[in-house]
Amino acid sequence: MKINNRPKGTRDIYPPKSLAYQKIRQLVEMILSQNNFQPIIIPTYEYTELFNTSLGSTTDIIHKEMFNFTDRKGRNLALRPEGTQGRYREFWQLGVELVNVAGVMADYQILKLIQDILERDKKTQEKYKQELKKFLAQNTPNLCSDCQRRINDNPLRILDCNSYNDYWQQLKQILETNNFPFQYDNHLVRGLDYYTGLVFEINLGAEKSLVGGGRYDRLAQELSGVNLPAIGFAVGIDRLVNYYEEKHLLKINKGIDIFFLNFNSDF
Structure with missing residues (x-):
């Protein structure tokens, strides 16, 4: 009798492909750390109601793409859908969130972070602050009085500012000034x-x-009653691996396939 070793939608990843996954995780963790992002470890499953509330009870994710089950006490649980909805029924995803920060500069920071990951930009946070200060100095008239004071003291605090009136024009100006390619849709x-x-x-x-995301300022309020504006993005690791390989951005040390050791002193 033939034994089916893997459930449908799963796979084993062997070297050298597995080394690419490992390398990308290390690179992304380095870039996030340099930008002062810190890891959050979350459970594999949650109460189903959490996803009904946050994702919307009418979405395809809820009706077609979630693994639901009931525990021994009859409570409805579900595997986190971001790890089970895709070309495979199990996959890995990078999720990044900037929480409790509103404003156009915060949105640009997230977009710039995506660019750094895709282009393997190794700028440290200090270099990022210097670039931010340079940009802000060129656009001082567009800043409120508090932000003008913060340029030299703590430019990252400007990301907290809510005084921008025309959001899209502000974001468009920032993107164009920094030669950030985009298309409005x-x-x-x-x-x-x-x-x-x-x-x-x-x-x-x-x-x-390859990457998708956006701003969700009312989600925390709906779930917990706490007002926490937020923006974030997610990228599937499978697609990121393929992208890095196509662009030749990975250098994988495949190691030694066979190693011979001679114990004969006459050799």
């Missing part, structure tokens, strides 16, 4: 109910979407 819709402002996707190569 007022028909772009992300398939989740909690987005409240900017949404974005990055399409590269043959993949439909």
